[in-house]
Amino acid sequence: MKLFHLIALISLLFVTNCSSLVGTLQTEPVETPPEGYVTKMPKPVFSKEGKGWVGDLWNGMQYVGFVYILSKEDKLQHQATVKFVLENLPDMKVATWYNKKKKKAMGKVRAVESFPTGAGYCRYYQVLIQVKKKARAAVYQACKYMGSVDWSYDYGRYIGKQY
Amino acid sequence: MLKKSIFFLFFSFLICSVSSSEDKKEQYCDIQTTIVKTVDSEGNIIEEKTEEKVVCDDSVKHFLEEVGVAKECRPFVWDMPLGGELVEQRSIACEKLDGSYEIIPSYSAD
Numbered sequence: 001m002k003l004f005h006l007i008a009l010i011s012l013l014f015v016t017n018c019s020s021l022v023g024t025l026q027t028e029p030v031e032t033p034p035e036g037y038v039t040k041m042p043k044p045v046f047s048k049e050g051k052g053w054v055g056d057l058w059n060g061m062q063y064v065g066f067v068y069i070l071s072k073e074d075k076l077q078h079q080a081t082v083k084f085v086l087e088n089l090p091d092m093k094v095a096t097w098y099n100k101k102k103k104k105a106m107g108k109v110r111a112v113e114s115f116p117t118g119a120g121y122c123r124y125y126q127v128l129i130q131v132k133k134k135a136r137a138a139v140y141q142a143c144k145y146m147g148s149v150d151w152s153y154d155y156g157r158y159i160g161k162q163y
Numbered sequence: 164m165l166k167k168s169i170f171f172l173f174f175s176f177l178i179c180s181v182s183s184s185e186d187k188k189e190q191y192c193d194i195q196t197t198i199v200k201t202v203d204s205e206g207n208i209i210e211e212k213t214e215e216k217v218v219c220d221d222s223v224k225h226f227l228e229e230v231g232v233a234k235e236c237r238p239f240v241w242d243m244p245l246g247g248e249l250v251e252q253r254s255i256a257c258e259k260l261d262g263s264y265e266i267i268p269s270y271s272a273d
Contacts, residue, residue: 083241
């Protein structure tokens with residue numbers, strides 16, 4: 001009986017851990033063309049309600065559910081693209097990364113809205129990732145606080161409520 | 164004495180020509196010529212002059228910029244959280260002709 005409880009507890013911890021990576025993130029499926037990559041970003045539809053929870057580091061939720069499918073190189077490319085957009089591009093300018101090798105992956109990122117806060121500034125940014133024929137998009141939030149070197153990202157469970 | 168002088172003159176000329184050819188190899192400036200024509204309402208040329216301007220370009224361009232695929236390519240630095248620390252990473256982003264940006268693959272360096 002004790003063993004059963006232990007297994008149940010471990011299973012619960014595992015499920016909780018998984019859901020913190022991908023389960024709590026609601027994404028929007030994007031239609032892909034018969035061949036090639038999605039060329040246009042879908043309309044960013046997001047709710048600002050409940051999007052005030054920012055304070056996490058970069059994590060697996062940033063890959064719109066493709067965290068276990070993308071290669072290490074793809075993830076690095078995507079991370080570089082998000083950082084480039086947040087630091088360098090005005091709202092609505094799109095930056096893209098491609099991996100035309102085996103899995104044929106692609107990612108697009110654009111900031112959709114930026115606003116100052118008391119302790120710095122925040123930006124909503126839209127992410128689209130396509131792996132072969134599957135594509136998903138979501139809107140995230142990141143904030144840069146005064147005195148902080150890196151961006152803070154949202155926890156994810158409030159993302160995409162109104163998709 | 165005359166022979167020595169001639170030899171010295173020839174030797175100096177040789178050194179001078181070699182050094183000037185070295186300069187040409189390292190030269191990155193070019194003369195841009197513009198012809199300015201002033202015409203009246205009937206199309207008659209009133210004045211015609213040539214303006215010469217020295218244009219120098221010593222900036223290193225990415226090959227995509229060189230071949231006209233991208234408007235501008237620039238490196239950027241970003242921090243990647245790794246093992247509780249922020250590790251500086253470098254990548255290149257190119258502004259394409261349509262105004263969007265593309266991150267150059269496999270250019271991330273540790």
